Amino acid sequence: MTPRGRPRDTEVDERVLRIAAALIFERGYAGLSIDEVAEQAGVAKTTLYRRWPTKDHLAVAVVARLQADHEITETGDIRADLVDNLDKIAAALNRMRAAGGRESPSAGVAGELVAAAARHEDIGRLAREQYAARNALGLALIERARVRGELRADVDAEALFDQLAGALYYRVLITGAPVDRAYAERLVASALEGSLACQ
Amino acid sequence: MTPRGRPRDTEVDERVLRIAAALIFERGYAGLSIDEVAEQAGVAKTTLYRRWPTKDHLAVAVVARLQADHEITETGDIRADLVDNLDKIAAALNRMRAAGGRESPSAGVAGELVAAAARHEDIGRLAREQYAARNALGLALIERARVRGELRADVDAEALFDQLAGALYYRVLITGAPVDRAYAERLVASALEGSLACQ
DNA sequence: CCGAATACGAAACTGATGTTGCGTAATTCT
DNA sequence: AGAATTACGCAACATCAGTTTCGTATTCGG
Incomplete structure (x- = not known):
């Protein structure tokens, strides 16, 4: 041994x-x-x-x-819970973005880590496992809200979570726009309430 | 001269x-x-x-x-138009993902380009300009649908577009999940219809 | 036609990642 | 106690990105 x-x-x-x-x-x-x-x-x-x-x-x-995996908080209000979790993801992204003293629009170290996952099969696999675990927590949160009746019965949990988390990564890695709690609130509002005119 | x-x-x-x-x-x-x-x-x-x-x-x-910038198509049906544009973005991402003969979950060259934009100020600026231009097209598409009355008067166009495009990048760069037209359709449906139970 | 400006080729060089070989130190198993 | 096994330090090495130097070629302006 x-x-x-x-x-x-x-x-x-x-x-x-x-x-x-x-x-x-x-x-x-x-x-x-x-x-x-x-x-x-x-x-x-x-x-x-x-x-x-x-x-x-x-x-x-x-x-x-440095990225102590954040524990998920659940109040029973899906809107508040989603905002909270997105805010934690945003905080982690902002920490990596700040590394190296770059000015704000740069992805900073976060961009290099994406490349590292693409270059090395083992890093990529490990990263995807981490993301899968985090995704599973988000999906479970959504599913419980669905069962409670807060969300539509036919909600597409996977698409919903991708939309929320993806928008954060998109801004940090791609467009360089800022991500903060106010933006997380806008995202959740937009995703939950939908965009169609009332029919 | x-x-x-x-x-x-x-x-x-x-x-x-x-x-x-x-x-x-x-x-x-x-x-x-x-x-x-x-x-x-x-x-x-x-x-x-x-x-x-x-x-x-x-x-x-x-x-x-190799990425001939795609022209935007507009039929007047916001759902179809969004799916079409997302599908074009997904196609470009899949082309980059395939480079190097990697197996599917890898971000491939796309990941390296994200790092390149983070490393070099000029590449980053150029890339952000390209994305800003594409985003503007998407926002205009959404705005016209709003004016037509297809979308809510108070729709958050920026959040909506980030959610859609961001989910594609999130899957390609981060989780390694596939992106195709069927997924684009799920995304658009989820974003447009919202997730809340009918109140 | 002449000089300034720029492009090109060749070769040596710098700096960084990553590797290899070897001698030595620490630990375990018999 | 001794052998096998692994860690460590040291130094040389290979490879690749990127730079520098210098001699030559091509174009334009006067």
Whole structure:
């Protein structure tokens, strides 16, 4: 059960992640240099590569540690619950967007992480699992509201959640528009109430 | 008016973009090597860098040439018009997703382009202008439907369009889910009809 | 025709990611 | 105690993006 050879120095992981986080949030993804991290952490580069096979993997580990997965809150009012959850997603996106001291319209580190997921099959798989789990929570929230009678019986929960979360990502990654709680409220209102004229 | 010195060889642009397109769609973004493109095009590397200052710029130029901007169609039925436009956006996304022969859930080249826009201020600005123009078309479409009385007088056009386009990007870039015309129809139905139970 | 301006090619160079090989240290199993 | 196994540090290396330098070619303006 215990591994055979010399055990890894767990302090190294801690130190490296802390230093890498400082660099990435101060200078952005491009300013994160493996050699510099290794030097500042006082370890050999090979020690880093034994833990994180690429710079992308290290960056993902850094950001993952800072994004404590938010617990879902449920008041029983679907509108308030959706706004709350979207606001938490927006906060996480804004944290990544701010990294590197870029001006507001840039996607910042968030854009690099999308590319990292596209480049490395394992990162992509892991990320999709995380998103699937979060999606499942949102879908369950919607489903319970449907059962309560707050939502239409034939509501398309998947489309609804994609619309809400997708709009946030769209603005951060694509159009560069800001996302905040006020926008989350507009989104939820628009999605729940629909756009058709009263028939 | 005519530039002073020796004019650029326009055939070079043509040849380079063709070769780069072949490489990027065959081997993906990582398989696109500047040295190899220069060699295959029979030009010096400096000649490439005079035209495209980074590999990202070259890749953007390659993809931009293949994405003939779609003209908007308008039948007067907002539901059909929205589905049609979303389907065109989805088609463009699927083209980029397919590049590099990756398996379906990967964002493919689309993910790299998001990162390119985040890395380079000029690419980001250009991309945002393109998206702003496309968004304006969508907003105008919605506004005309509102004036016609198809949509609510107080419809939030911006939120509505973000919800629709955003869901497509969300699936391609983030969750890896497929986007096709059937999904576009679900999205439009969900957004237009709303999710609240009839009050 | 001559000079300024720009494009092109060739080669060397810089800096960063990621790899490889080897000697040494720490831990476990027998 | 000794062998197997794994971690670590060090240094060299390969690869690729991007830069620099310099000599040559092409065009325009005077």
